[in-house]
Amino acid sequence: MNRSIEKGVEVLIKTCGYFTSVVVVLIVFFLFKEGLSFVGSTPVEEGFSIVVSKANSAITINSVQAKDIFDSKIHNWSEISGKPDFIRLFDLDDLLEIFSPEELGADFENSEVCIRRLLDSLPGAMVVVLNAALPKDHKLHTLQLDKITLYSFLSDRQWFPTAKPVGVYGALPLLLGTLLVSIMAIILALPFGLAGAIYLAEIADNRVRNWLKPLIELLSGIPSVVYGFFGLVVIVPFVQQVFGLSVGETALSGSIVLAIMALPTIITVSEDAIRTIPSDVRQASLALGASHWQTITRVLIPYAASGISAAIILGVGRAIGETMAVLMVTGNAAIMPHGLTHPVRTIPATIAAELGEASFGGLHFKALFALGCVLFVITFVTNYIVDSISRKRKI
Amino acid sequence: MIEFPEKADQIKRWSQIFFFGLARILSISIILILLLILYFIVSRGISVISWEFLSAAPKESMTQGGIMPALVGTLYLIFWSMLIAFPIGVMAGIYVNEYSQDGRIKRFIKMMTNNLSGIPSIVFGLFGMALFVNYLNFGASILAGSLTLALLSLPLIIRTTEESLKSVDQGFRNGSYALGASKLYTIRKVVLPIAFPNIITGLILSIGRVSGETAPILFTCAAYFLPKLPSSVMEQCMALPYHLYVIATSGTDVAKTRPMAYGTALVLIIIVLIVNLFANLLRNYFASKVKMK
């Protein structure tokens, strides 16, 4: 081959070697670009302003209070530490009814004056207007809303991104839902996974191993939608009947499906950890008169403990990121989880269910990317832990 | 002098019998779960599968007809994503195993590849939407979907390539160098041919993975209903896993769409079975070849 072509190919090979690193960097960039711009923004629907009187603009409320106001659960300014006065809500339609088109002007040129007149007569009013219907340099006072912070995003207990005109972006229910379903899944999977790993590594003879391993691999090859579908037609009705529930789409159903999906990971990684124990150690225990089972529980499992915990963490990490199966069987109620027999909503399921309806570049869209960032950080951390555990094991 | 209680040996023996039995039962129940899944889907899906099911588009709001556009869409996605990922993945594997000398760089690349494989598929979906659909303006299309899937399957291809190159005996390389062959020539003519069957297993396993992934194509490619086949890679397409999701969850008449869902699930399972069978056959073939030498 021509020398220069050869050089070219080698450069190409080298480029490909770094490709995955570039992809990871790109993923971080695009994810966090959208996700971070979410933090610091005000949760008002884009293109709208909420106008209040000068006195009331001194009050700062949070998005949950705002939602309660627009849901007519809060009626008086005194409930949100203002002077007692009824809160009256107006939107553009209301303005069109109150004021004649001549008063407002054809292109809402006089909207500022009208709104000011309205606020003078009703100081407790709250007017939601399209920014386009207001002059650019208007001197009206807008409602002060808490900005979204990383802390509020992760700790607020309500998720109503589609509430109008103020969305509520508390990811805590989603975060807890995700953790509940995933951790429960691993708890369910662990006895089976450990038994499988012990059986494969220590008990089964080679012939049995040779046909068990491919079957377990097969389990990991089944697509997650198929697991979701299986969960929907088998596990959901099963959970519903056993616990006498009105709906079977619950956290528990999700955990069972995820447990099955996590089995191959737990089994293969733990089996590997047990198998790589020097055979000396096993023999030393047996040579002292210990039974094989005593050797397994008292020596081999402690010896493989770091490998087994890597398997568990890896399993949790995978379960946390799993989307479709969970989306199909957990009922997707974005509320604080009440328990295993209630519906929950996980972070991946939220992204999958809502991204389609979120307008591009809007606050909701950004919020979902922020959720993606949370997911990314969680899996990055689990990966890092697993990595450092397995590196330690090698030394 | 220590007196060892006679009874202890008995307890030891019986607890061993008990717990080994338990481990065996739990392991068997894992296999039973697998068989249960297969049984449910095969027994209920088999009667749905017919020539019409495979060759017709969904009809009557997905209660009739077939899955042809979804099947073809998935084939498109497999083809394009593998066309992109396979060469890059194999070359990356070659770089890691044959070229990178510095242990630190090698470890860094491995760590990044590892990280990439740990990223949840829905995050790939977000990324694909941000980069391919919006930033590069491909829109939701086969191209955007295939690129997203390609990135997702890279780590698997890289790792199998690396493993198979590693298992090629150093002697082959040294023999070739001794004859004055260049490094690239040695890789091309000596190392790759030996490692090839095993590298192909990586490709086949990735095909299995790509054919079943839903979350990454949710926003980058998959169409809810599109009876016409796409005419270019810039168009959207249907895909089997997404189609299954749609008919399993959002049908207006669940009882009528269920058979369609079972059929679709069965087709997906068959793809997975074929993929696994092929991968195992190739692996055994490779193992026997390695043993022979």
Add this chain to the structure above:
Amino acid sequence: MNIKIKTQNVHLYYGDFHALKDISVGMYEKAVTALIGPSGCGKSTFLRLFNRMNDLIDNVKITGEITIDQKNIYQIKQSHIDNLRRNVGMVFQKPNPFPKTIFENVAYGLRVNGINQEKVISDQVELSLRQAALWEEVKDKLKKSAFELSGGQQQRLCIARALAVEPSILLMDEPASALDPISTAKIEELIFELKKDYTILIVTHNMQQAGRISDYTGFFLNGELIEFDETKTIFTNPKNNKTESYITGRFG
């Protein structure tokens, strides 16, 4: 002196591979017997006969008679194998402590065999550590992980672990080959002490070591026991010229 361990026409096969060929030998009580020979000649296999560790390997076939204290150890009930293994301790080439504390490593053999009075256990642990000449070095850190010890200390811990169940025989498979010279000297000293109470079989590749510590020596080659005699005789006046050429370093 009494013969403690005896083999009569013993053959061992790993599948088709004939690893031990017609071995008949008697080994004396409270003496150190060294087993020498080139790599792969079957020394470890021979050693594993006496605590029936070869049983754990698939496809092993053993014929012939092996007795300890005149009892055929291959004709005992399955349930007495634990008993046998308590009586025959084993120390391996590389130190292989369990992932437990120093104390629990030594206590392990007692606990798995049904001893659970803590007083008995702690007394026995101390006694065993003293016998293994390790007590003074570890008595203040019994609760520390065994992996925190040095290699030589770990190996003495493994010896203490074997002694704790009060065996009468110790099988040692190259116990010092992974250690530095000072640790090796300590182990040799220890073996010399232990000889008073234990019958010791030791595999070694180190001729000087065999000469220093053993009373008897057996030379293996390709699965055959070529020569067995007092160490003095083997090293000064071997009867078989294969033995001589091995000892003088002409092969192996």
